[in-house]
Amino acid sequence: MTINKNKPITLDLCKLLPKAELHRHLDGSIRLTTLVELAKELDVKLPTFDNDKIGDYILKDKNCESLPHFLEAFQYTTSVLQTAPAISRVFYEMCEDACNDGVTYLEVRFAPVLHLEKGLSLAGVMEAVCDGLAQAEIRLRIKVRIIVCGLRHLDPSVTKDLAEIAWRYRSKGVVAFDLAGAENGFSSTLHKEAFALIRQKGVNCTLHSGEDSSWHSVADSIHHCGAHRIGHGIAVQENPSLLEYMVNRRIPIECCITSNLQIKGIPSLDAHPIRRYFDAGAVVALCTDNVTMSNITLSGEYKMAIDTFNFSVEEVVRLIDHAFSATFIEAPMKRVLRHDAVLQSIRLFKEHGYDVSGVLANKDYYLEAGIDVTGSPKNYHPIPSVTHEMLSKLPKADLHCRFEGSVSLDQMWQEVQLAKIDINKKFPSIKQPINDFNDFKNIIQKPHHDPETIDIAKRIMNTLLQTSDQLNRGFDNIINVALNDNVQYIEIVFRPSSHCQVLTQEQALAIIIAKRNQWEAEGNIKIGIVVYISADFDDPIDALAMAKLAVANRSNGVCGFGIFGNDPIPPNELHHYAKTIEYLRAESFNLVQFCGKFDIESIVSTIHVGGATRISGAFSIYKYPRMMNYLSAYSIPIELSQTDKLKTFTKDLSFTTPIRHLIDSNVPVVICSFRSSLYSSTRSDMLCEVVVNSQLNLKQVISLLRNPFTYNFQTYESKLKLKQRFNKLASDYLQSISINMDSLQ
Ligand SMILES: [Zn+2]
Numbered sequence: 001m002t003i004n005k006n007k008p009i010t011l012d013l014c015k016l017l018p019k020a021e022l023h024r025h026l027d028g029s030i031r032l033t034t035l036v037e038l039a040k041e042l043d044v045k046l047p048t049f050d051n052d053k054i055g056d057y058i059l060k061d062k063n064c065e066s067l068p069h070f071l072e073a074f075q076y077t078t079s080v081l082q083t084a085p086a087i088s089r090v091f092y093e094m095c096e097d098a099c100n101d102g103v104t105y106l107e108v109r110f111a112p113v114l115h116l117e118k119g120l121s122l123a124g125v126m127e128a129v130c131d132g133l134a135q136a137e138i139r140l141r142i143k144v145r146i147i148v149c150g151l152r153h154l155d156p157s158v159t160k161d162l163a164e165i166a167w168r169y170r171s172k173g174v175v176a177f178d179l180a181g182a183e184n185g186f187s188s189t190l191h192k193e194a195f196a197l198i199r200q201k202g203v204n205c206t207l208h209s210g211e212d213s214s215w216h217s218v219a220d221s222i223h224h225c226g227a228h229r230i231g232h233g234i235a236v237q238e239n240p241s242l243l244e245y246m247v248n249r250r251i252p253i254e255c256c257i258t259s260n261l262q263i264k265g266i267p268s269l270d271a272h273p274i275r276r277y278f279d280a281g282a283v284v285a286l287c288t289d290n291v292t293m294s295n296i297t298l299s300g301e302y303k304m305a306i307d308t309f310n311f312s313v314e315e316v317v318r319l320i321d322h323a324f325s326a327t328f329i330e331a332p333m334k335r336v337l338r339h340d341a342v343l344q345s346i347r348l349f350k351e352h353g354y355d356v357s358g359v360l361a362n363k364d365y366y367l368e369a370g371i372d373v374t375g376s377p378k379n380y381h382p383i384p385s386v387t388h389e390m391l392s393k394l395p396k397a398d399l400h401c402r403f404e405g406s407v408s409l410d411q412m413w414q415e416v417q418l419a420k421i422d423i424n425k426k427f428p429s430i431k432q433p434i435n436d437f438n439d440f441k442n443i444i445q446k447p448h449h450d451p452e453t454i455d456i457a458k459r460i461m462n463t464l465l466q467t468s469d470q471l472n473r474g475f476d477n478i479i480n481v482a483l484n485d486n487v488q489y490i491e492i493v494f495r496p497s498s499h500c501q502v503l504t505q506e507q508a509l510a511i512i513i514a515k516r517n518q519w520e521a522e523g524n525i526k527i528g529i530v531v532y533i534s535a536d537f538d539d540p541i542d543a544l545a546m547a548k549l550a551v552a553n554r555s556n557g558v559c560g561f562g563i564f565g566n567d568p569i570p571p572n573e574l575h576h577y578a579k580t581i582e583y584l585r586a587e588s589f590n591l592v593q594f595c596g597k598f599d600i601e602s603i604v605s606t607i608h609v610g611g612a613t614r615i616s617g618a619f620s621i622y623k624y625p626r627m628m629n630y631l632s633a634y635s636i637p638i639e640l641s642q643t644d645k646l647k648t649f650t651k652d653l654s655f656t657t658p659i660r661h662l663i664d665s666n667v668p669v670v671i672c673s674f675r676s677s678l679y680s681s682t683r684s685d686m687l688c689e690v691v692v693n694s695q696l697n698l699k700q701v702i703s704l705l706r707n708p709f710t711y712n713f714q715t716y717e718s719k720l721k722l723k724q725r726f727n728k729l730a731s732d733y734l735q736s737i738s739i740n741m742d743s744l745q
Contacts (some may be wrong), residue, residue, distance in 0.1 A: 005355045009306050009316065014299040016348050017316070018104045018341040019297050020323040021287055022206075023231055023254040025149075025180075026087075026110035027077045027131070027291025032058060036354050038089075046076055060262050061295040067212050067263040069183065073293050082118040084128035086682065091132025094291075099142045101297045102182040105327055105337055108133075109147035109178050112162060113154065116482040122165050143337070145329055147206065149178040150194060154654070159194040167201045175328035176204035178231065184215035188221045188427055190623075195225035196536040199608050202626045204228045204328045206254065207483050210235030211265055222251060223585055226608040228737065229254060231324060234265050238272040243280055246590035247716050248613055250635055252326035257305060258296050259289035264376035275309040278319070279542040281716035285323035301338035314358030317345045318365065325369065331632045333664060335370065342371050355438040363742075364727050368710060375744055383697040384739055390700070391691065392684035397489040397708035397722070400592075400616065400639045401478060403512070404498050405675025409444060411477040413437050415464040423460060430456065436446045445680045448644055451566075457678055466501040468511055475515040483525060485683040488729065489712060489722055491528040492516070493562055496546065497538060509549060512554045520557070526722065528713055529553075530592065532562030535569050540576040547580045551587045559713035560590035564616065571605035585611050590713040592616055592639070597649065600624045607636060614639060614670075614711060619649035621667075622658055628665040637668035637711040642689050660694035663704065699744040702730060 032054050039046045047057045058073045081087050083155060091108065098106045112125040120128070126148075133144050148166035150159035159179070162577065173595045177198045177549050179188055188195075188207055207221035211232035218236050221227040222245070230236070233253040236243050246253070257272045266272050277284050286301050288294065306316060324338040349356050359366075366373045372434055407415075423434045423443075423444055434440055444457045465474050474493075484489050496505035503511070508646065531550035533543045543563070550561045561584055563569065569577065584591050584713045595606040596618035603621060606612045616639040620628055631638065640646065640659060650658040662669050673683055681689070691701060709726040712719065731741035 007354055007584070009303070009313070011299060011303045012346065013352055014302040015297075015307070017102055017299070017302070017320060018283070018344050019102055019298050019302070019320060020105040020327055020341070020702045021103045021285035022107050022229070022252075022323060022326060022328075022338070023256055023289055024094070024098070024106065024108055025290050026091060026094065027074055027081055027106055027114065028293050029097070029108075029288075030080075030090050030292055031093055031653075032292065033089060034093060035077060035080060037274060038086050039076075042080055042083065044079045055295075058191065058292060059295045060293045061258075064262040065264070069263075070259075070263045070293060078114045079117075081115050082120065084120065084131070087115060087125065087128035088132040088135070090426065091129055092135050092602075094595075095132070095136035095140055095142055095144055097291070097604070098298070099136075099140045099301050102344050103142060103298055104341065105143045105145075105177065105324065105329070107147050109149050109180070111151050111160060111180060112151040113151065113163060113429075115411050122161065122466075123168075126165060126172075126174075128167050129558060130169065133173045143237075143329065143333070144173065145327075146173045147176045147178050147328070148174055149180045150191060152179055152181035152188065152191070154181075156191050156193060159191040160197060163194040163198050163203075166198070167203055170201075170203060173570060174203075176228075178205065180231075181208070183209065183211065183217045188217070188303060188369040189224045192224045199226045199604060202630060204541060206231055206328075208232060211260070212263065215239040218242060221584075222246070222249075223582075223611065227251065228328075232265070233277075234260055234273060237276060240251045243277065243282060244715075245585070247281045248588070248590060249611075250283060250494070252285055252322065253277055254283050254287045254326075256287045256289035256301075257529045258294050258301060262294055269304065269308050271298055274305065277696040278315070278322075283322045283326050284319070285326045285594070286319060287323075307592045310365065313349055313354050313356060314359055317349070317356075317359050318362075320345050321369070327413075328633075331629050334633070335472065335666075338369055339371050342366060342369075342373065342665050346373060346375075364723060367727075368706075368723075372742070373377060374742055379511055383699050385606045386696065386698050386701050388684060388688050388693050390698070390733075390737075391687045392682075393486060393526075393733050394701075394705055395488045395726050396486055396683060396687075396705060397492045397712060397726070398482065398487055398683065399614070399670050399708045399712055400672035400674055401482070401490055401492055402675045403474070403478070403492050403494045404465055405458065405677055406478050406673060407461065407465065407677060408476040408477050408481055409441055409677055410437075411473065412464055413440050414446070415470055415473070416440065418659060419464065419470075421463065426463065427456060427460060445678060449678060454678065458675075461677065462498055465499055466503070468503065468507075471499060471503075471511045472507065472515060475512060475519075475632070479525060479527070482683075487525065488725060489528070489709065489714075491530050491559070491712060493530045493532055493564075495532050495538075496549065497532060497542065505546070505549065505715060509553065509558075513558070514555060516557045526714075526718075528559035529557050530560040530562050530590075530713065531558055532564055534565055534566030534657070535567075535594075540580065543577055543580040544583060547583055547589070551584070551589050554587075554589070560592055560613075562592045562616075563610075564594045568593075568597050568602035568617075571601050571609070574609050581610055590614070592713075593638075596620050600627050603627060613713070619646055619658070622653050622661050624663070628662065628667050631668070632666040635668055635711070637670050637707060638662065639670050639672045639674075641672050641674050642686060642693065643674065647662065657694045659690055660696070663694070663696070663700060668707050668711055670711055671703065671704060672708075697740070702741065702744055705730070 119401040206229035210218040596603040
């Protein structure tokens with residue numbers, strides 16, 4: 001078959017492509033013939049019972065004036081959806097219509113309170129819907145899940161009841177909770193208690209926001225209700241910083257382009273921001289909203305978007321993948337659906353004579369999701385075992401290198417000499433005399449540290465990093481050690497107030513920034529700086545000042561803010577940091593926070609209240625499969641290392657190692673060096689220990705090493721470059737020892 005590079009993508013092909021539909025309302029997706037039939041059966045008044053004329057009252061594809069005008073049609077459709085058989089039937093038929101349009105995964109949403117007029121209870125409505133779902137999954141080739149909608153204009157106590165019913169039906173197909181209805185005058189913050197309940201119970205949520213209101217409505221939904229996805233989000237385009245926040249947190253946008261045009265949310269189809277969102281790295285999912293009123297199909301929306309926004313074959317495959325990646329289905333099933341959808345799309349494009357070389361050229365994007373698009377035959381040779389040499393030669397990134405704990409011991413000892421410090425005098429609690437390097441080493445590096453020995457080691461190192469010269473030498477030392485270990489990207493985690501015996505916080509940070517710029521200019525390594533505060537020593541007012549200092553230096557390489565401490569901040573104390581958190585959010589600045597040392601509560605609050613992009617520690621997470629599933633679904637990485645602390649806090653995990661357990665649960669793990677000078681091993685040694693203890697093969701090691709190139713705090717474009725760099729260096733090295741990296745996927 002001849003391949004035409006510019007062959008237009010047809011509607012027929014869009015129909016064949018496997019699609020996930022994430023935003024479709026039950027009462028907006030009824031067949032007109034069914035509406036008339038049910039109305040007669042249930043004695044419901046319609047403006048006409050003529051199948052040919054009913055469309056004039058229901059369809060809004062021509063001459064719709066506004067959202068309220070659009071919503072008028074719903075009075076007729078909801079009026080017939082008042083009995084269990086009618087609800088089940090309409091639900092089933094909508095699944096059938098979706099299936100005939102090539103939709104292989106469908107999330108149906110509806111507000112149970114709108115179906116109580118004839119005496120059905122909330123549970124009765126839920127049963128009817130679940131029944132329709134069960135029938136659809138048995139008889140049709142489609143997977144279906146349910147989203148329960150709360151309504152903005154109703155009393156918040158009703159929203160809470162609805163949230164509760166959503167949770168009660170979680171094992172019968174409910175995957176999420178939504179808030180629908182007019183936005184203006186009905187802020188989502190009014191309903192934040194319902195969403196707190198939803199988050200606590202581990203149910204997903206998506207909110208209609210930024211449809212006929214400003215970007216503030218979207219920000220409210222994300223910051224106060226913890227939205228995992230945003231319905232519509234047209235208004236996000238008004239605020240680039242909010243868009244960046246959504247890109248960084250991977251909060252998908254359900255785009256319903258035709259629906260937006262009909263309610264006059266956009267002046268013309270091509271004015272929709274989907275292309276801009278997509279190019280900025282946001283996850284966008286094409287959706288219909290209401291197939292009946294809008295008189296559309298999902299395949300038609302794909303065709304229209306392709307024609308309007310010039311999406312290439314490669315981009316269409318990515319759009320399809322975006323939608324599947326944004327589904328609320330359980331993580332293992334999501335992986336299967338994504339995999340099938342991408343490979344089937346490529347096959348269909350190929351069979352119909354389209355050029356798929358673009359997809360192959362972008363193979364790394366798909367590899368991240370574990371999808372091999374190259375079609376290379378799987379070889380079933382044993383995966384090569386991992387050696388220490390491989391670990392030291394493979395490219396690495398380190399996302400948590402704590403400045404004051406990472407300067408090498410030799411350098412530290414040199415500082416002792418230069419500063420002429422008598423350690424015994426300065427730290428009288430140390431009983432053994434420190435006269436030479438070995439004495440010094442015995443204090444700082446122990447085979448097993450306890451909190452007391454760590455504390456003294458930290459204090460000694462801190463004393464030696466106070467002057468401008470000491471900071472400069474320390475920084476050089478850290479980078480040289482990293483380069484020796486083939487580190488390509490590093491995030492230096494720096495607390496300005498730790499270095500203030502002679503300098504101010506601003507001066508200390510300025511020295512680090514100048515050094516960072518100098519090293520970056522040489523081009524051998526990329527460096528980000530994460531400014532952090534200690535929850536043990538810095539008070540919340542310092543936190544805000546530090547956050548401002550960090551953000552003020554974002555163009556100077558400061559890419560994130562951290563809150564660390566011996567113990568996580570308990571959820572009921574997080575409000576002390578409210579100003580800092582609000583400020584960081586408004587600035588769309590990355591946040592990493594230590595949490596989950598003892599229980600899950602601090603993990604939930606760190607992510608939802610704090611808005612953290614990355615979490616650190618989370619030792620206790622292995623006890624909570626739902627939370628692991630959650631981090632996996634939303635790609636929230638955990639910074640970890642094989643430390644004594646990790647071992648202590650996971651000691652009842654007897655059948656596996658904590659790191660292995662997380663990897664097996666698809667939680668993104670980033671192995672970090674933290675305070676490596678407290679231990680005598682290099683990064684490669686440490687990785688080797690992880691590999692041996694957790695029995696990782698080369699395939700798992702490659703994905704573990706790739707993680708920090710994916711989950712760092714750089715911008716979307718820089719991340720893409722870093723990932724490319726990793727893939728190139730890793731595959732070149734493996735090639736040199738006769739291993740094909742593609743064959744490992
Ligand atoms: Zn909607």
